[in-house]
Amino acid sequence: MLAALVLQFMERMPDRQAAEACSFDLRWKLALGMEADEPAFHPTSLVKFRERLLAHGLEQLGFEAVLEQMSAAGYLPKRTRQRLDSTHIIGLVSHMTRLDCVRETLRLALEDLAQIENLPRPAAWALWWERYVESRIDYKSSGDILRLKMSQAGLDARDVLNWVNGLPPEIRQGEAVRLLQRVFDENFETRHDGTVEQSRARPAGAVQNPHNPDAQWSYKSTMKNKEWVGHKVQVAETVEAAPRSTGEPTKNVITAIVTQSAPESEKAGMAAVLKEQRQLGLEKPEVIYADAGYVSGPSMAKASAEGFTLMGPALPSAKRGVYPSEAFEVNVERRSAVCPAGKTSTQCARMKAAKTGRITYRFEWVGCCDGCNLKAECLHKGERGRMLRVNEHHTFSQTRWQLMRTAEFKKDMHHRNGIEGTHSELVRGYGLRKARYRGEKKVRLQNYLIGAACNIKRWCRRVTWEAKQAMVGIESIAKPMAVPA
Ligand code: SF4
Numbered sequence: 001m002l003a004a005l006v007l008q009f010m011e012r013m014p015d016r017q018a019a020e021a022c023s024f025d026l027r028w029k030l031a032l033g034m035e036a037d038e039p040a041f042h043p044t045s046l047v048k049f050r051e052r053l054l055a056h057g058l059e060q061l062g063f064e065a066v067l068e069q070m071s072a073a074g075y076l077p078k079r080t081r082q083r084l085d086s087t088h089i090i091g092l093v094s095h096m097t098r099l100d101c102v103r104e105t106l107r108l109a110l111e112d113l114a115q116i117e118n119l120p121r122p123a124a125w126a127l128w129w130e131r132y133v134e135s136r137i138d139y140k141s142s143g144d145i146l147r148l149k150m151s152q153a154g155l156d157a158r159d160v161l162n163w164v165n166g167l168p169p170e171i172r173q174g175e176a177v178r179l180l181q182r183v184f185d186e187n188f189e190t191r192h193d194g195t196v197e198q199s200r201a202r203p204a205g206a207v208q209n210p211h212n213p214d215a216q217w218s219y220k221s222t223m224k225n226k227e228w229v230g231h232k233v234q235v236a237e238t239v240e241a242a243p244r245s246t247g248e249p250t251k252n253v254i255t256a257i258v259t260q261s262a263p264e265s266e267k268a269g270m271a272a273v274l275k276e277q278r279q280l281g282l283e284k285p286e287v288i289y290a291d292a293g294y295v296s297g298p299s300m301a302k303a304s305a306e307g308f309t310l311m312g313p314a315l316p317s318a319k320r321g322v323y324p325s326e327a328f329e330v331n332v333e334r335r336s337a338v339c340p341a342g343k344t345s346t347q348c349a350r351m352k353a354a355k356t357g358r359i360t361y362r363f364e365w366v367g368c369c370d371g372c373n374l375k376a377e378c379l380h381k382g383e384r385g386r387m388l389r390v391n392e393h394h395t396f397s398q399t400r401w402q403l404m405r406t407a408e409f410k411k412d413m414h415h416r417n418g419i420e421g422t423h424s425e426l427v428r429g430y431g432l433r434k435a436r437y438r439g440e441k442k443v444r445l446q447n448y449l450i451g452a453a454c455n456i457k458r459w460c461r462r463v464t465w466e467a468k469q470a471m472v473g474i475e476s477i478a479k480p481m482a483v484p485a
Pocket residue numbers: 339340341342343365368369372373374375378379385386
């Protein structure tokens with residue numbers, strides 16, 4: 001069944017078609033080790049098998065099995081250089097306005113509560129039922145009316161929640177009730193006088209559609225459409241050391257395909273990728289090539305402490321209209337910094353933020369700046385001396401900024417670019433861009449199956465090419481030498 005699922009994703013087929021292929025397609029039968037006349041299964045068996053995988057937390061089983069086999073066959077080296085990048089996944093979810101979302105969540109909660117036998121209902125129940133279960137909103141209504149309906153929905157949601165809070169815990173803890181509480185908190189604020197008001201903006205990770213709360217809104221400044229509702233996936237693959245010859249298939253292996261919620265950061269994604277690779281028994285990579293979203297002083301310091309190099313461009317420091325920290329030569333260990341005029345700092349203070357525990361260093365040039373020619377570029381209006389604040393891992397950023405100016409760095413970073421091609425391969429060849437299922441767990445399973453399908457196809461191409469090369473070698477030996485005329 002697992003092999004049938006992987007083949008299904010390799011061929012981008014729906015369940016029914018995959019079950020038919022298992023019955024009638026001899027290529028599938030051969031691949032699955034079935035007899036030619038062996039009956040296949042009903043399409044719903046695939047659904048049930050996926051549910052069993054999810055129930056046992058075995059979403060990664062197929063992906064893991066393929067990696068193990070590739071490693072055993074010598075197609076996955078132990079210590080590798082890898083590249084990493086994320087791409088977005090559009091969730092299986094229809095667009096809803098905030099009013100739609102609140103009303104639909106109320107409807108789901110009321111219908112759920114209506115199924116509980118002998119539940120005493122409050123006087124307002126008939127009104128709620130009529131408003132949210134039996135009625136549809138007229139979207140041609142004016143903005144004022146729609147705003148009124150939103151306020152009404154907020155008040156009703158609060159009243160429903162107040163009523164449910166007095167009920168036994170098994171009702172209060174129900175999924176639909178918890179979702180209503182979440183949607184209410186994300187969309188409304190309760191004032192001191194008890195009135196309910198719509199909040200200005202929804203927080204990151206807010207529910208966009210109650211039928212798929214895991215599909216969340218996010219945006220990427222590098223994307224054309226910029227925003228999407230759904231999920232995110234981190235893809236890591238090995239990087240070939242030597243360039244390929246013409247027609248040679250790739251040797252690269254996808255080593256991690258980690259699904260995240262859409263607003264999660266790239267740095268959290270990289271930590272999840274490394275954790276998963278560790279769980280799969282893969283050694284830590286020598287180098288990870290990534291874009292600026294993954295690279296910062298702290299993340300480079302962490303990578304160095306863990307024994308690998310995080311290779312990628314470090315973002316410049318925030319612009320303040322005067323010389324940024326890149327213009328200074330800072331030595332955090334010696335607590336000294338040299339300014340663009342070549343003067344060494346006179347004071348250095350180490351500071352620790354009480355809330356976050358973040359450590360920063362503040363350098364000052366007391367009495368150095370009065371007669372300086374670079375004052376206009378270095379100091380803000382009214383400032384008498386320069387002050388520079390950097391984080392404790394500034395040395396890593398500084399070294400990277402210097403490295404970024406070299407030709408070797410630009411050449412080395414070509415290794416990262418191939419990940420865009422892999423994303424394209426996964427999107428066009430295996431349907432990575434759109435979620436087939438609702439809920440993050442199921443999307444995670446989908447992505448693992450896609451990763452497994454892609455690795456198998458790459459592996460097959462490689463084996464076929466190597467066999468062909470061996471044949472060419474034998475033929476060239478067997479062929480008689482051409483005799484010149
Ligand atoms: S203004 Fe002060 S800190 Fe800035 S370059 Fe001149 S001496 Fe150095």
